[in-house]
Amino acid sequence: MTLAEQFTALDTLLFSTRRYWQCTAFDFDHFPWPELSVAVDSLSDAQVAELDSNQAALYDFFDSYIPVLKQLPALCHLESKKAARITYPFWISNGIKGRKLEQLQDFTSALNSNDTPVLEWCAGKGHLGRMLAFNGAAHVHSIELQQTLCEQGQKSAKQQGLAMQFSQADVLSDPVSDFFKPQLHAVALHACGALHQRFMEHASNAGTKQISLSPCCYHLFTPNHYQALSMQAKNSVLALTHRDLKLALQETVTAPTRVAKMRNIEVEWRLGFDALRKSVTGSQRYVSVPSISKAIFSDSFKAFCTWAAGEKKLEIPHSIDYSEFLLEGQMRRKVTDRVELVRHVFRRAIEIWLVLDRALYLQERGYKVTVKTFCEKQLTPRNILIQASLTSQTA
Numbered sequence: 001m002t003l004a005e006q007f008t009a010l011d012t013l014l015f016s017t018r019r020y021w022q023c024t025a026f027d028f029d030h031f032p033w034p035e036l037s038v039a040v041d042s043l044s045d046a047q048v049a050e051l052d053s054n055q056a057a058l059y060d061f062f063d064s065y066i067p068v069l070k071q072l073p074a075l076c077h078l079e080s081k082k083a084a085r086i087t088y089p090f091w092i093s094n095g096i097k098g099r100k101l102e103q104l105q106d107f108t109s110a111l112n113s114n115d116t117p118v119l120e121w122c123a124g125k126g127h128l129g130r131m132l133a134f135n136g137a138a139h140v141h142s143i144e145l146q147q148t149l150c151e152q153g154q155k156s157a158k159q160q161g162l163a164m165q166f167s168q169a170d171v172l173s174d175p176v177s178d179f180f181k182p183q184l185h186a187v188a189l190h191a192c193g194a195l196h197q198r199f200m201e202h203a204s205n206a207g208t209k210q211i212s213l214s215p216c217c218y219h220l221f222t223p224n225h226y227q228a229l230s231m232q233a234k235n236s237v238l239a240l241t242h243r244d245l246k247l248a249l250q251e252t253v254t255a256p257t258r259v260a261k262m263r264n265i266e267v268e269w270r271l272g273f274d275a276l277r278k279s280v281t282g283s284q285r286y287v288s289v290p291s292i293s294k295a296i297f298s299d300s301f302k303a304f305c306t307w308a309a310g311e312k313k314l315e316i317p318h319s320i321d322y323s324e325f326l327l328e329g330q331m332r333r334k335v336t337d338r339v340e341l342v343r344h345v346f347r348r349a350i351e352i353w354l355v356l357d358r359a360l361y362l363q364e365r366g367y368k369v370t371v372k373t374f375c376e377k378q379l380t381p382r383n384i385l386i387q388a389s390l391t392s393q394t395a
């Protein structure tokens with residue numbers, strides 16, 4: 001299947017199933033899909049959490065109720081990189097913590113490094129750039145917003161005798177197009193939303209011969225209504241918004257039990273307060289309350305409601321029965337988790353749709369493009385690598 005065919009098939013599937021994912025879980029007081037109730041009602045909270053952490057099991061669980069899901073595993077399948085993990089001497093890996101180091105090792109081994117000069121976009125301290133310089137890149141130019149990170153990165157590169165130069169720049173507002181040249185390998189690891197979109201635009205405008213990126217946080221620095229990049233995605237009728245783009249990020253590595261428990265309390269209290277507010281005001285709409293230090297969730301539900309009422313300028317009558325609303329919050333949390341479970345069936349599909357939009361955009365601009373995963377999901381769920389090259393035929 002070509003990237004274009006994969007995109008069309010995913011687009012059609014996502015459109016036909018949009019009522020299951022293009023929604024906000026907090027809006028529902030009751031589970032909204034009767035055809036899925038039998039399956040979902042039988043699940044304990046622990047089973048919901050277990051299914052939620054296993055995408056293949058999630059497809060299996062729902063595909064007898066939503067038959068089109070049988071196609072999803074194949075449509076979301078990406079080739080994984082074959083190269084063995086590169087190891088680096090301690091002086092290169094020093095200061096890079098845990099999973100981040102393994103991500104970088106896998107990312108650099110997937111890149112087919114050579115001596116082409118590198119432009120590193122949204123570089124942070126330039127760990128990736130230092131690795132590519134170590135692997136033989138003739139020169140690395142790292143662009144980063146934060147001056148302190150540029151200074152730290154420059155210092156390490158100097159100490160390590162690596163041919164590397166940092167430029168401090170805001171890539172969304174500073175004039176950065178001149179950084180891109182044809183004879184470059186432009187790399188962007190986990191540059192958020194518009195940051196990687198601008199990267200692709202500048203690199204392809206300049207005819208940069210090699211482009212490699214792993215996108216993340218698709219919604220950041222972009223308008224709420226998704227602006228497609230490729231012609232094919234521009235013709236899609238999905239009309240994605242930030243809410244849908246955030247769904248693509250919801251494949252997480254399972255939280256420890258204590259964190260999951262705290263999160264349940266937080267959601268129950270927020271939904272309990274929402275029920276109380278609706279009862280006092282007569283409104284039917286869900287209204288969110290700002291985030292606050294987690295310490296408040298070790299206090300009482302009543303204390304939380306008093307704080308939230310202050311935020312929302314709501315007067316709570318003295319006669320209110322807090323236990324009734326806490327119970328309502330607990331029931332609605334169960335509904336919310338089950339609605340989210342159904343939405344999560346589609347999270348990877350949406351991410352792949354977004355990635356294919358990027359890949360097709362580069363294809364339309366004359367690049368030969370591949371899309372694959374560069375590491376296991378456990379290292380980072382944002383594990384997709386888009387590689388684009390201009391060959392002598394395509395240049």
Ligand SMILES: C[S@@+](CC[C@H](N)C(=O)[O-])C[C@H]1O[C@@H](n2cnc3c(N)ncnc32)[C@H](O)[C@@H]1O
Pocket residue numbers: 121122123124125127128143144145146149169170171172188189190191192195
């Ligand atoms: C998620 S980090 C990725 C860092 C590095 N590429 C890596 O994977 O380790 C994103 C980086 O983008 C930088 N950044 C954010 N907004 C930026 C902007 N407008 N211009 C340039 N860099 C920016 C941040 O300071 C941060 O260092």
